[in-house]
Amino acid sequence: MKNLSLVVLTLWIAIQLTSCKEVKQEIVEQQEEAPPNIVFILSDDQAWTDYGFMGHDHIKTPNLDKLASESRTFTHGYVPTSLCSPSLASIITGVYPRHHMVLGNDRVLPGDDKKGKPAWTLPWRDKNYVPVIENFKKLNTLPKMLKQKGYLSFQTGKWWIGNYSNGGFDYGMTHGDPERGGRHGDYGLEIGRKGMDTLYNYIDLALEKKKPFFMWYAPFLPHSPHNPPDSLLQKYLTKAPTEYVAKYWAMCEWFDITCGELMDYIEKKGQTENTLFVYVCDNGWVQNENDGAYNPISKQSPYDYGLRTPIMYKWKGKITPKLDTLSLTSSLDMVPTVLALLGMDRPEELDGINVLDETEIKNREAVYGEIYNHDFNTIEDGLKYRMVMTNPYKLIVPDPKNRPNEKIQLYDIFKDPFEKVDLAGERPKVVDDLMKKIETSWSTEP
Incomplete structure (x- = not known):
């Protein structure tokens, strides 16, 4: 009888140990499968050259330099268009402007009298933009896609498409109400320039609810007005050719400081290893030396000073850091790359690829762009340029x-x-081949 009792006791202990082991394994698997937080960091009006890690002689960007060293960093990244509203719409949807139809910043219809003033200052601007917003609300966006994984999505900074909820965000700073000055960010434009508390509160809310979060951090930086803190301006006045340039350079560092504050807060909350950071700039900027405006070779132009941007992906322990100076990437790749990291299916309408898939990035032959009028109506009336970028042309x-x-x-x-030597006249076959790529891209719709 004693032997039988000993056998039963041994079996019971074995069962309990096995059960305990299985429970522990299940907990570990659940932890491993927990989706990461996702933070999109978006610069606003900054040339691809204007970072320490990209080789600028004077601008200091230590926080973005560190992020670049810890990321899969692509130095030949592009946005599909060099104007903020359509560029941001492409980042959040993963499709070209001709597909989401946010072609420019302001919509002007035939017969609208601009009276020599910017369209955004005139009373009919808001009414004209309503159909753009209504169409956008029907589109799939990353925040909408992430809902199936239980994400809370937060909008801060610049946002052109009315209320933050129009993009599928659960919470946000931008109300988008024209009666209260809503056009391209309103209250959201205060983030970074007037502190980071609202953003921190969103992070705290997600952690309190034990939800993964998607953060859209698109501060109005280094965008004009170029009014940096005096302590930063003084650093650059003796280095820059003019005060206008010094102010812009100081704005770039101010933006970098806020990025450091954001990343430090996530570290403070113990979330760095469970957070995917993605960096991009919406469009470029070259500061005029003798006034506050930008050089026309940059913003709204088809040149690299308007279109090119470093693009970074960091997920500590998951993405191997690498500085990639050869591969061509696009902001259109951000959505499909995030979805792939989460194990989610890629919707057919997306125009980008998973840039962390070595086969996809190796097989890519080109990335494309398209630029429309700032004051737009239709594709046919507003299209200014189409571009194709390859290695090397x-x-x-x-x-x-x-x-x-x-x-x-x-x-x-x-x-x-820096696109100094135009080769079109001496290399007609290259021109013909690339022209065919553009036409094929436009005729092959998802």
Whole structure:
């Protein structure tokens, strides 16, 4: 009888140990499968050259330099268009402007009298933009896609499409009410410039609810007005050719400081290892030396000073850091790359690829772009340029209807990154081949 009792006791202990082991294993698996927090960091009006890690001689960006060293960093990244509203819409949807139809910043209809004033200052601007917003609300966005994984999504900073909820965000700073000055960010534009507390509160809310979060951090930085703290301005006044340039350089560092504050807060909350950081700039900027405006080779232009941006992906322990100076990437890749990291299916309408898939990035032959009028109506009336970027060539094709006096341009963007030497006349076959790629891209819709 004693032997039988001993056998029963031994079996019971074995069962309990096995059960305990299985429970522990299940907990470990659940922890491993917990989706990461996702933070999109978006610079606003900054040239691809204007970072320490990209080689600028004077601008200090220690926090973004550190992020670059810890990320899969692509130095030849591009946005599909060099204007903020359509660029941001492409980042959040993963599709070209011609697919989400946010072509420019302001919509002007035939017969609208601008009276020599910017369209955004006139009373009919808000009414004209309503159909753009209504169409956008029907589109799939990353916050909407993330809901199936239980994410809470937060909007801070610039946001052109009315209320934050129009993009699928659960919470946000931008009300988008025209009666209260809503156009491109309203209250959201205070983040970074007037502290980070609202953003921190969103993070705390997600942690309290034990939910993964998606954070859209798109501060109005280094965007004008260029009014940096005096302590930063003084650092650059003796280094810059003019005060206008010094102010812009100081704004770049101010933006970098806020990025450091954001990343430090996530570290303080113990979330760094469970957070995916993605960085991009919405469009470029070259500061004029003698006034506060930008040089026309940058913003709204088809040149790399308007389109090119470093793009970074950091997930500590999950993404191997690497500085990639050869692969071509696009902001359109951000959504499909995030979905792939989460093990989610890629919707057919997306125009980008998973850039962390070595086969996909190796097989990519080109990335594309398209630029429309700031004050737009239709694709046909507003299209200014189409571009294709390859290794090593970039082709710029002006629209024959809307830019009839401009010629096709070809540059070797790896040997000639500042696009000084137009090769179109001496390499007609390259021009023809790249023109066919553009036409194929436009005719092959998802």
